[in-house]
Amino acid sequence: xxxxxxxxxxxxxxxxxxxxxxxxxxxxxxxxxxxxxxxxxxxxxxxxxxxxxxxxxxxxxxxxxxxxxxxxxxxxxxxxxxxxxxxxxxxxxxxxxxxxxxxxxxxxxxxxxxxxxxxxxxxxxxxxxxxxxxxxxxxxxxxxxxxxxxxxxxxxxxxxxxxxxxxxxxxxxxxxxxxxxxxxxxxxxxxxxxxxxxxxxxxxxxxxxxxxxxxxxxxxxxxxxxxxxxxxxxxxxxxxxxxxxxxxxxxxxxxxxxxxxxxxxxxxxxxxxxxxxxxxxxxxxxxxxxxxxxxxxxxxxxxxxxxxxxxxxxxxxxxxxxxxxxxxxxxxxxxxxxxxxxxxxxxxxxxxxxxxxxxxxxxxxxxxxxxxxxxxxxxxxxxxxxxxxxxxxxxxxxxxxxxxxxxxxxxxxxxxxxxxxxxxxxxxxxxxxxxxxxxxxxxxxxxxxxxxxxxxxxxxxxxxxxxxxxxxxxxxxxxxxxxxxxxxxxxxxxxxxxxxxxxxxxxxxxxxxxxxxxxxxxxxxxxxxxxxxxxxxxxxxxxxxxxxxxxxxxxxxxxxxxxxxxxxxxxxxxxxxxxxxxxxxxxxxxxxxxxxxxxxxxxxxxxxxxxxxxxxxxxxxxxxxxxxxxxxxxxxxxxxxxxxxxxxxxxxxxxxxxxxxxxxxxxxxxxxxxxxxxxxxxxxxxxxxxxxxxxxxxxxxxxxxxxxx
Numbered sequence: 155x156x157x158x159x160x161x162x163x164x165x166x167x168x169x170x171x172x173x174x175x176x177x178x179x180x181x182x183x184x185x186x187x188x189x190x191x192x193x194x195x196x197x198x199x200x201x202x203x204x205x206x207x208x209x210x211x212x213x214x215x216x217x218x219x220x221x222x223x224x225x226x227x228x229x230x231x232x233x234x235x236x237x238x239x240x241x242x243x244x245x246x247x248x249x250x251x252x253x254x255x256x257x258x259x260x261x262x263x264x265x266x267x268x269x270x271x272x273x274x275x276x277x278x279x280x281x282x283x284x285x286x287x288x289x290x291x292x293x294x295x296x297x298x299x300x301x302x303x304x305x306x307x308x309x310x311x312x313x314x315x316x317x318x319x320x321x322x323x324x325x326x327x328x329x330x331x332x333x334x335x336x337x338x339x340x341x342x343x344x345x346x347x348x349x350x351x352x353x354x355x356x357x358x359x360x361x362x363x364x365x366x367x368x369x370x371x372x373x374x375x376x377x378x379x380x381x382x383x384x385x386x387x388x389x390x391x392x393x394x395x396x397x398x399x400x401x402x403x404x405x406x407x408x409x410x411x412x413x414x415x416x417x418x419x420x421x422x423x424x425x426x427x428x429x430x431x432x433x434x435x436x437x438x439x440x441x442x443x444x445x446x447x448x449x450x451x452x453x454x455x456x457x458x459x460x461x462x463x464x465x466x467x468x469x470x471x472x473x474x475x476x477x478x479x480x481x482x483x484x485x486x487x488x489x490x491x492x493x494x495x496x497x498x499x500x501x502x503x504x505x506x507x508x509x510x511x512x513x514x515x516x517x518x519x520x521x522x523x524x525x526x527x528x529x530x531x532x533x534x535x536x537x538x539x540x541x542x543x544x545x546x547x548x549x550x551x552x553x554x555x556x557x558x559x560x561x562x563x564x565x566x567x568x569x570x571x572x573x574x575x576x577x578x579x580x581x582x583x584x585x586x587x588x589x590x591x592x593x594x595x596x597x598x599x600x601x602x603x604x605x606x607x608x609x610x611x612x613x614x615x616x617x618x619x620x621x622x623x624x625x626x627x628x629x630x631x632x633x634x635x636x637x638x639x640x641x642x643x644x645x646x647x648x649x650x651x652x653x654x655x656x657x658x659x660x661x662x663x664x665x666x667x668x669x670x671x672x673x674x675x676x677x678x679x680x681x682x683x684x685x686x687x688x689x690x691x692x693x694x695x696x697x698x699x700x701x702x703x704x705x706x707x708x709x710x711x712x713x714x715x716x717x718x719x720x721x722x723x724x725x726x727x728x729x730x731x732x733x734x735x736x737x738x739x740x741x742x743x744x745x746x747x748x749x750x751x752x753x754x755x756x757x758x759x760x761x762x763x764x765x766x767x768x769x770x771x772x773x774x775x776x777x778x779x780x781x782x783x784x785x786x787x788x789x790x791x792x793x794x795x796x797x798x799x800x801x802x803x804x805x806x807x808x809x810x811x812x813x814x815x816x817x818x819x820x821x822x823x824x825x826x827x828x829x830x831x832x833x834x835x836x837x838x839x840x841x842x843x844x845x846x847x848x849x850x851x852x853x854x855x856x857x858x859x860x861x862x863x
Contacts, residue, residue, distance in 0.1 A: 274300040275307055279314035282324065292323050305334045312343050321347035322356065338364070342374045349382040354391065357382050361395075371402070377410040384413050392417045412445040419452035427452060443474060447483040454487025462487050478509055485518040494526035513547040520550065524557030532557055533566055551580050555589035559596065567593050588621035595628035603628050604637065617645055623656045630663030635672040638663070642679045652683035654719035658726055661687060665729035665774065686711060687723075691730060694739050701742055708746050721752040721770060729774035740778045747775075757783070764798050769806040773819040776805065780820070784829060791852040802842045803831060 278300055285291045301307055308328055315321040325344040329336055341364055345357045357379055364371055376399040383392035396414050411434060418426045431449065434441070446469055453461030462484065469476065476484065481504045488497035501519055504511065511519075516539060523532035536554060539546060551574050558567035571590055574582045587610050594603035603625055610617055622645040629638040646652075660680040667673040681688050690707055693699050712720050724747040731740040747753055756779065758765045766783045768776040780803060787797055805817040817839050824831045830847035834840040 272310065275310050276314060279311050282311070282320055283314070283316055285320075287317075287319055289323070292320070293327075296324075296327060303328060303331055303333050305337075308333075309339065309343065312340065315347065318347045318351035318353055336367075336369065338370050338372055338375060341369065342372070342378060345375065345378040345382075349378055349385070352382065352386045354379075354382050354386045354388055358391070373404050373407060373410075376402075376404060377407060380410055380417075381413050384417050389417045389421050393421070408439075408442060408445075411439065412442065412448060415445055416448045419448055419455075424452060424456065440472060441468075441474070443477050443480045446474060446476070447480045450480065450483045450487045454483070454490045457491045459491040459493060462491060462493075475507075476504075478504075478512060478515070481509065482512075482514050482518060485515060485522070489518060489522040489525065492526075494522050494528055494531075497522045498531065511544055513545045513550050516544060516546075517550045517553050520553045520557060524553070524560055527561060529557075529561045529563060529566075533563075536570070546577070546580060548580055548583060548586075552583075552585045552589060555586055556592075559589045559592040562593070562596060564593050564597055564599070582615070584616050584618050584621070587615055588618060588624065591621045591624040591628075595624040598628065598631060600628055600632045600634060607641065616648055617650060619645075619650050619653050619656055622650050623659045626656070626663065627659050630659070630666055630676070633666065633668070633672065635667075635675045639675045639679060646682070654716045654723075657684040657687060658719055658722040661691075661723065661726040662729065662772075664691070665726060665733045667733075686714070691727070694727070694731060694736060695734070704739075704742060705746055708743070709750070712750060720750075721747070722772075724752050725772035725775045728778055729772050732774035732777065737778075740774065741782060744775060744778045744782065753779075760798070762798055763800040763802060765801075766803040768816070768820065769804060771816075773816060776816060776820055777823045780823065780829075781827075784827070787848060788852045788855075791849050797845045797848060799845050800842060801831075801845070801848060802834070802840055805839045805841070 278295075278298065281295050281298070282292070285295045312321060312324055312328075315324055321344055325340065328340070341360055345360055348357045348360075361371065361375065361379055363369075364375070376395060379395045380392050380399070383389070383395065392414065396417075411430075415427055415430060418424075418430065427449070431441070431445075446465055449468075450462060450465045453459075453465065465484070468474075469480075481500065484500055485497050488494075488500060497519060501511070501515070504515075516535065519535060520532055523529075523535065532554070538544070551570065554570055555567055558564070558570065567590060571582060571586065574580050574586060587606060590606055591603055594600075594606065607617070607625060609615075622641065625641050626638055629635070629641065657680065660676060660683060663676050664673065664680065667676060677688060677691075690711060693704065693707060711723065715723055724743060728740045728743050728747075731737070731743065744753075748756065753770065755767055758767065764787070766779060768779055771779060783803070787801065790797060803820070805820045817833075820841070821833065824841060828851075829843070830851045831841040831843045834842050
């Protein structure tokens with residue numbers, strides 16, 4: 155089924171890729187207690203003097219003698235040697251089917267088919283299930299038990315109790331009767347009921363009780379404990395009990411094995427996952443689709459494309475056909491690894507195999523296309539969804555709308571939005587309206603944005619802080635400050651709490667204000683959202699404010715701001731200074747921002763080229779950075795210090811149709827300064843100048859920029 159897709163990967167062979175993966179993770183993770191899983195050195199043979207020799211030992215038997223050494227922190231061989239050698243083979247009679255390697259020694263369930271009391275006991279169990287959740291009510295029903303609590307009768311009733319509270323209460327009551335000893339199977343049945351209720355602490359208490367009373371914990375006991383810990387997101391506990399299980403020489407079954415792999419993957423213990431996987435494979439375990447989904451998700455989270463290829467290769471080698479869950483996991487992994495083309499190929503393989511995508515599949519693919527800016531592919535996919543009747547839900551619709559907002563596809567977004575309005579089950583919600591506000595706001599379509607805001611009030615759709623931010627940004631650029639004030643106050647009344655992004659938006663609008671009335675309106679909004687920012691803006695205007703005082707206040711503001719909003723704050727403050735002709739303050743803020751790590755990668759140098767990267771800067775900050783940069787190498791020319799052959803400034807030239815503002819503003823500033831930088835014909839958004847041009851330009855000027863500041 156998946157052979158076409160598998161063969162499209164350039165994979166030398168399984169051993170080489172496996173070797174590459176382990177060498178990669180060895181340098182990034184701590185030493186794994188299970189890393190020595192594929193060693194050519196056979197484990198020490200157990201003492202067989204007291205039992206007959208087994209022809210085909212189970213995996214539990216093979217691991218029994220390793221239980222005291224497999225958790226050792228002392229390696230016996232190098233990781234590379236162990237990966238490049240095959241496990242010692244075991245002879246198997248080809249004329250007889252090989253028994254399962256996961257041949258677990260579990261207690262057999264009691265058969266109730268010949269029990270004449272079964273009808274009475276089932277009616278009794280029903281009464282227990284339906285009685286009130288109180289001790290008195292439960293004990294009252296117990297008085298009506300139709301037959302004495304023998305071992306078989308008690309197991310039948312315990313298995314029939316659905317609520318975990320009832321199962322635990324009945325189990326505790328049995329222990330007080332002393333009719334028969336409590337065996338492992340009674341604990342296991344009770345634990346399974348507790349697992350449905352995710353009552354891990356109660357399960358662990360029962361397990362410790364078994365240990366104290368010297369009652370054997372079997373495979374089912376450990377598996378129940380481990381899987382309940384996983385379902386309860388208690389991953390450390392799952393690992394703890396898994397390691398205890400190994401020390402007893404027991405081996406988990408297929409379900410528990412996949413669960414443990416998932417636990418290690420969620421803990422980021424990649425090396426342990428790979429080692430456990432190899433241990434099972436070396437012992438004859440055939441992973442199922444769930445196990446491969448765990449591996450694919452782990453590699454996807456790490457963005458490790460080699461790991462994803464390894465999963466695909468292993469599935470092909472073992473003949474495991476991916477189900478819908480595995481395909482969804484692989485698609486998410488492809489997206490995180492930045493492989494949209496391969497994600498598209500995998501999706502086509504899935505469809506051609508007759509597996510219908512669900513909403514999660516389509517949402518993952520749309521996100522991948524949106525991130526890669528593959529607008530045509532995403533819109534083609536939408537058409538296929540409609541023609542094939544594939545499922546559409548809120549998340550999928552909103553993901554498509556968000557993609558349209560990111561790519562500036564207003565017309566396509568409006569069609570999607572209209573589709574949602576007429577759909578039976580996916581009417582637009584707050585996030586749908588937010589995406590449309592973002593689209594109209596980015597395009598400067600104020601009238602449609604305000605009409606949408608009014609529509610939200612009529613449809614009783616609440617506005618969130620992101621929608622409020624998009625609308626205020628749009629109104630600020632259009633200089634409609636009265637509407638901005640109305641939107642802000644209305645949003646506050648509807649429960650919107652200003653966050654750092656909204657404060658940054660208001661701060662940027664301050665830099666647009668041309669007159670005092672407009673400025674007062676925006677400052678009034680900002681005062682309600684973040685009064686400390688207002689105080690700092692006023693401090694910038696005071697001539698007597700020293701640099702050290704500014705630095706202390708600025709640092710305090712950054713410490714009380716979310717990390718992702720710190721650079722926008724600095725950009726906006728620089729823009730405010732440029733708007734008010736406080737160029738000296740703008741340069742001080744840029745220096746402080748650089749000092750506090752807000753502009754990493756602003757300057758890059760090679761022997762052949764020096765580059766200024768202003769992609770993450772606002773227009774005012776980009777102008778300030780360019781002036782600083784030009785002033786620096788102007789001084790170098792005056793001091794006759796060497797310069798590289800080429801100097802360049804990069805503004806970026808994104809694919810969004812509204813993303814050209816910085817490049818255009820930067821070009822205007824370059825022209826204003828008469829600087830010898832020209833847009834590169836080969837690289838959009840890059841301005842270049844040769845060393846000769848710079849030297850000639852500096853020498854023709856009376857003074858450098860540094861001297862004029």
